[in-house]
Amino acid sequence: MKIAELPPNEEARIEALHSLHILDTPPEERFDRLTRLARRLFDVPIAVVTLIDVNRQWFKSCVGLGDATETEREVSFCSHAILTDDITVVPDATQDDRFSGNPQVTGEPYIRFYAGCPIKSESGYNLGTLCLVDMKPRPFDADDRALLRDLAAMVEQELTAVKLATIDDLTKLSNRRGFESLAQHALGLCKRVSRPASLLYFDLDMFKQINDRFGHAEGDTALMNFSSLLAGNFRESDVIGRLGGDEFAVFLTNTSMAEAQPVLQHFERAVQQFNQHAMREYDLRYSVGVVEFSPAVHQSVAELMQNADALMYEQKARRKAAAV
Numbered sequence: 199m200k201i202a203e204l205p206p207n208e209e210a211r212i213e214a215l216h217s218l219h220i221l222d223t224p225p226e227e228r229f230d231r232l233t234r235l236a237r238r239l240f241d242v243p244i245a246v247v248t249l250i251d252v253n254r255q256w257f258k259s260c261v262g263l264g265d266a267t268e269t270e271r272e273v274s275f276c277s278h279a280i281l282t283d284d285i286t287v288v289p290d291a292t293q294d295d296r297f298s299g300n301p302q303v304t305g306e307p308y309i310r311f312y313a314g315c316p317i318k319s320e321s322g323y324n325l326g327t328l329c330l331v332d333m334k335p336r337p338f339d340a341d342d343r344a345l346l347r348d349l350a351a352m353v354e355q356e357l358t359a360v361k362l363a364t365i366d367d368l369t370k371l372s373n374r375r376g377f378e379s380l381a382q383h384a385l386g387l388c389k390r391v392s393r394p395a396s397l398l399y400f401d402l403d404m405f406k407q408i409n410d411r412f413g414h415a416e417g418d419t420a421l422m423n424f425s426s427l428l429a430g431n432f433r434e435s436d437v438i439g440r441l442g443g444d445e446f447a448v449f450l451t452n453t454s455m456a457e458a459q460p461v462l463q464h465f466e467r468a469v470q471q472f473n474q475h476a477m478r479e480y481d482l483r484y485s486v487g488v489v490e491f492s493p494a495v496h497q498s499v500a501e502l503m504q505n506a507d508a509l510m511y512e513q514k515a516r517r518k519a520a521a522v
């Protein structure tokens with residue numbers, strides 16, 4: 199086994215890492231969604247966002263490795279991967295001098311395949327990686343590399359998300375800016391692997407009345423409850439955002455319009471159940487527009503959102519007309 203040398207800019211790199219105040223913070227859904235998406239897209243058992251600290255590699259998000267939160271830096275594959283800006287691919291660790299004697303290769307979890315893409319700070323330092331691990335050797339072609347790079351860019355975006363104000367304070371979902379940007383990345387991934395994608399655009403019905411009758415604080419509670427219902431009932435790898443006021447959107451990866459319908463019905467049942475159990479003097483109700491991405495019609499997520507917003511509005515207008 200070879201222990202990785204230190205990067206030439208190690209001191210400044212560590213300073214950039216520590217300035218993020220992210221080490222030892224609790225797991226966050228926005229990173230976990232990305233590692234789960236990586237695991238799903240590449241069909242690997244383990245996907246991790248690691249950050250290389252002075253003496254350890256610490257996991258910001260880790261799927262498939264049990265409860266582990268860090269390892270010693272000396273045994274980490276990623277301490278090698280941050281030495282280059284390129285993606286590091288180890289098709290079979292038993293055949294690689296750097297890793298064949300590594301305790302993670304000779305013992306649990308018996309790593310064979312590794313691919314790690316550096317995650318950069320805004321100032322350009324390699325802070326860690328988004329990496330994929332498998333217990334059996336496997337190839338990794340140019341398309342795989344491009345896909346992993348796209349996903350690593352999403353992780354980088356999340357790292358700077360708070361600074362760029364892409365999170366909605368009230369609900370902790372992505373705000374409009376964060377949603378649009380993450381969904382644009384996710385759409386790029388779907389296009390690359392020729393999978394469908396759909397967007398759901400929600401607007402609460404008669405939300406103003408909740409504010410007017412029960413107060414702004416109750417209005418806030420209603421928005422948070424609706425956010426939790428969205429977060430709890432869509433797939434873990436979907437992108438969810440609060441676009442502003444009482445408007446929300448969900449970007450469904452790998453989902454056609456037809457496949458989105460049962461998902462939406464499932465959500466509707468969850469909202470009905472919530473309303474039955476909440477015992478409030480009002481119900482959460484919404485109108486929704488559903489659009490499947492079509493390269494002939496939509497140039498961007500923004501256009502997809504406009505399209506879905508218009509459909510949502512049509513549904514709302516029909517309901518209002520029916521209620522009169």
Ligand SMILES: Nc1nc2c(ncn2[C@@H]2O[C@H](COP(=O)(O)OP(=O)(O)OP(=O)(O)O)[C@@H](O)[C@H]2O)c(=O)[nH]1
Binds near residue numbers: 401402514
């Ligand atoms: N409590 C609370 N209210 C908000 C927040 N942001 C926006 N609002 C209120 O949300 C309301 C949204 O207005 P509308 O979309 O016209 O409300 P609506 O009653 O759902 O109307 P329809 O969609 O036509 O059914 C406005 O009264 C805003 O003041 C927030 O963060 N908290």
